[in-house]
Amino acid sequence: xxxxxxxxxxxxxxxxxxxxxxxxxxxxxxxxxxxxxxxxxxxxxxxxxxxxxxxxxxxxxxxxxxxxxxxxxxxxxxxxxxxxxxxxxxxxxxxxxxxxxxxxxxxxxxxxxxxxxxxxxxxxxxxxxxxxxxxxxxxxxxxxxxxxxxxxxxxxxxxxxxxxxxxxxxxxxxxxxxxxxxxxxxxxxxxxxxxxxxxxxxxxxxxxxxxxxxxxxxxxxxxxxxxxxxxxxxxxxxxxxxxxxxxxxxxxxxxxxxxxxxxxxxxxxxxxxxxxxxxxxxxxxxxxxxxxxxxxxxxxxxxxxxxxxxxxxxxxxxxxxxxxxxxxxxxxxxxxxxxxxxxxxxxxxxxxxxxxxxxxxxxxxxxxxxxxxxxxxxxxxxxxxxxxxxxxxxxxxxxxxxxxxxxxxxxxxxxxxxxxxxxxxxxxxxxxxxxxxxxxxxxxxxxxxxxxxxxxxxxxxxxxxxxxxxxxxxxxxxxxxxxxxxxxxxxxxxxxxxxxxxxxxxxxxxxxxxxxxxxxxxxxxxxxxxxxxxxxxxxxxxxxxxxxxxxxxxxxxxxxxxxxxxxxxxxxxxxxxxxxxxxxxxxxxxxxxxxxxxxx
Amino acid sequence: xxxxxxxxxxxxxxxxxxxxxxxxxxxxxxxxxxxxxxxxxxxxxxxxxxxxxxxxxxxxxxxxxxxxxxxxxxxxxxxxxxxx
Numbered sequence: 001x002x003x004x005x006x007x008x009x010x011x012x013x014x015x016x017x018x019x020x021x022x023x024x025x026x027x028x029x030x031x032x033x034x035x036x037x038x039x040x041x042x043x044x045x046x047x048x049x050x051x052x053x054x055x056x057x058x059x060x061x062x063x064x065x066x067x068x069x070x071x072x073x074x075x076x077x078x079x080x081x082x083x084x085x086x087x088x089x090x091x092x093x094x095x096x097x098x099x100x101x102x103x104x105x106x107x108x109x110x111x112x113x114x115x116x117x118x119x120x121x122x123x124x125x126x127x128x129x130x131x132x133x134x135x136x137x138x139x140x141x142x143x144x145x146x147x148x149x150x151x152x153x154x155x156x157x158x159x160x161x162x163x164x165x166x167x168x169x170x171x172x173x174x175x176x177x178x179x180x181x182x183x184x185x186x187x188x189x190x191x192x193x194x195x196x197x198x199x200x201x202x203x204x205x206x207x208x209x210x211x212x213x214x215x216x217x218x219x220x221x222x223x224x225x226x227x228x229x230x231x232x233x234x235x236x237x238x239x240x241x242x243x244x245x246x247x248x249x250x251x252x253x254x255x256x257x258x259x260x261x262x263x264x265x266x267x268x269x270x271x272x273x274x275x276x277x278x279x280x281x282x283x284x285x286x287x288x289x290x291x292x293x294x295x296x297x298x299x300x301x302x303x304x305x306x307x308x309x310x311x312x313x314x315x316x317x318x319x320x321x322x323x324x325x326x327x328x329x330x331x332x333x334x335x336x337x338x339x340x341x342x343x344x345x346x347x348x349x350x351x352x353x354x355x356x357x358x359x360x361x362x363x364x365x366x367x368x369x370x371x372x373x374x375x376x377x378x379x380x381x382x383x384x385x386x387x388x389x390x391x392x393x394x395x396x397x398x399x400x401x402x403x404x405x406x407x408x409x410x411x412x413x414x415x416x417x418x419x420x421x422x423x424x425x426x427x428x429x430x431x432x433x434x435x436x437x438x439x440x441x442x443x444x445x446x447x448x449x450x451x452x453x454x455x456x457x458x459x460x461x462x463x464x465x466x467x468x469x470x471x472x473x474x475x476x477x478x479x480x481x482x483x484x485x486x487x488x489x490x491x492x493x494x495x496x497x498x499x500x501x502x503x504x505x506x507x508x509x510x511x512x513x514x515x516x517x518x519x520x521x522x523x524x525x526x527x528x529x530x531x532x533x534x535x536x537x538x539x540x541x542x543x544x545x546x547x548x549x550x551x552x553x554x555x556x557x558x559x560x561x562x563x564x565x566x567x568x569x570x571x572x573x574x575x576x577x578x579x580x581x582x583x584x585x586x587x588x589x590x591x592x593x594x595x596x597x598x599x600x
Numbered sequence: 601x602x603x604x605x606x607x608x609x610x611x612x613x614x615x616x617x618x619x620x621x622x623x624x625x626x627x628x629x630x631x632x633x634x635x636x637x638x639x640x641x642x643x644x645x646x647x648x649x650x651x652x653x654x655x656x657x658x659x660x661x662x663x664x665x666x667x668x669x670x671x672x673x674x675x676x677x678x679x680x681x682x683x684x
Contacts, residue, residue: 231680232680233680234682237682240620243682245683249681252657252676270627295683457662458654463662467661494684
């Protein structure tokens with residue numbers, strides 16, 4: 001095909017061993033683009049919303065977008081779409097690296113994995129050939145070693161896998177690819193583990209994806225590349241300092257959650273910043289397939305050279321656990337990659353456990369020789385390893401996330417989560433708009449479903465007052481809709497620091513032959529966002545699931561530049577439902593009709 | 601600390617520098633508040649071109665070059681940087 005798509009999806013049933021090639025429905029693809037949008041549509045239509053997440057009835061969709069593997073800048077992304085065992089709702093976890101591009105070059109738009117293998121298995125994709133192979137000899141193997149072992153068997157392949165955490169079905173388990181890239185959130189690795197699927201290797205001979213209009217794509221890509229390079233963030237800041245440069249920015253706005261969000265300003269933050277990382281442990285930067293930004297970090301830990309931490313784990317292991325030992329944070333982050341754990345939810349759960357320990361809910365005996373004390377560099381490393389291995393009763397409990405942990409001890413309010421998924425590194429009391437994103441994200445506590453930090457803190461595309469509430473609902477909707485588009489096209493969200501909806505429309509139209517205006521494209525994003533909400537409704541979501549932890553609404557910030565502030569989600573959430581055309585957290589019939597989402 | 605800034609007890613302004621602005625200037629500078637009127641004066645003293653500044657915080661609040669600088673203020677100056 002010459003429209004960005006391969007036109008083929010592989011359906012792999014691990015129970016029966018059957019592998020089937022199915023034709024991609026191009027009409028559906030136009031309506032939902034690909035990636036996150038199309039993956040959700042397939043999952044919803046196939047009735048997975050009511051399946052038990054860790055049962056054979058759940059499905060795992062590894063799906064690229066029409067731009068994945070093309071000449072478009074940042075075109076190296078793929079999505080894992082499934083029903084989350086952590087939230088019980090939609091999961092769509094995005095990752096970069098090389099794997100997504102390889103899958104596309106091999107001739108597939110997506111793999112739909114169903115059922116459960118009798119014994120530990122892996123899937124090998126070599127262009128049109130797909131095999132299910134025995135993986136028993138790799139049982140318990142950590143991610144990096146497995147990557148190397150599988151490359152000995154299939155030279156030149158790209159490896160996606162789960163570590164031990166996915167095998168023991170930790171609800172915080174990630175899916176890793178290319179060693180240190182992760183589809184990290186919502187426990188997608190546990191779903192893979194529940195299917196007895198250890199890895200998917202992909203080899204491809206081809207390196208080109210034909211576009212509908214090669215010349216137009218070249219022109220649109222050149223323009224986007226120019227904008228990305230000229231933009232101070234994508235053309236300089238991210239490459240030089242990585243996402244970790246945010247540590248000092250967010251801390252200086254007094255919105256840097258500290259000691260499990262009990263405070264919001266961390267005196268030692270600079271010890272864990274992008275600037276300090278660059279001066280100390282940084283070896284070089286790294287880039288995903290077709291990415292001119294190169295935000296990835298490569299760091300040294302003793303003699304080892306490994307993938308380094310992003311802003312999120314630097315915050316979550318750092319200020320949120322009261323730890324300022326950068327080397328220990330690098331190491332804990334490495335163990336997340338090695339065991340295949342979500343590097344946001346894992347340290348956030350350790351932070352929640354530290355508060356439970358501080359309050360006397362977790363006893364010293366339960367800690368088995370490693371007290372969960374604030375600021376303990378030893379504790380963050382050791383507890384990450386224990387959670388990865390599922391070693392010990394407390395670690396097993398922690399490996400299912402902070403909500404279940406805190407609920408077990410009778411204090412669910414200590415879990416700083418939304419829909420049972422841990423919130424990331426921006427305090428929604430000091431930055432009002434991001435609270436709407438957290439509360440209404442279809443996959444639970446998450447910043448990359450509508451990154452309002454961009455206008456509220458970074459001033460892109462324009463500077464908003466972070467403390468104001470008016471107008472934030474509308475901004476949130478636009479950011480959520482545009483993000484759904486980018487995630488569905490197979491591009492990196494970071495491109496949006498430099499690009500806007502007209503640029504994405506130009507790329508998509510050239511690649512696929514559509515003729516979307518920027519406005520129409522945002523409507524496609526809106527359709528995807530509403531479909532995810534329909535999935536959640538079918539999965540049993542209730543309106544009260546769109547809530548922030550009480551700490552954000554009832555406990556004003558105690559220290560720093562945002563002292564005294566609390567979230568005004570009580571004001572912004574009704575405004576948000578109004579701009580979305582939702583009632584009681586769900587789309588009205590009229591909204592569904594307008595978006596073409598009514599049952600036909 | 602934020603909205604109602606008044607003349608403080610100290611007579612210095614603390615300027616925190618980040619990312620590339622640290623090169624050749626260090627992490628923090630203390631300037632005599634009496635010699636400063638507005639935010640842009642601080643940049644002039646530190647020889648930072650205004651067009652290179654993306655985020656300018658006074659006591660944690662986004663501010664403009666015209667905003668007044670008072671005794672005891674804490675300023676934070678960033679070039680274009682971002683993440684997620």
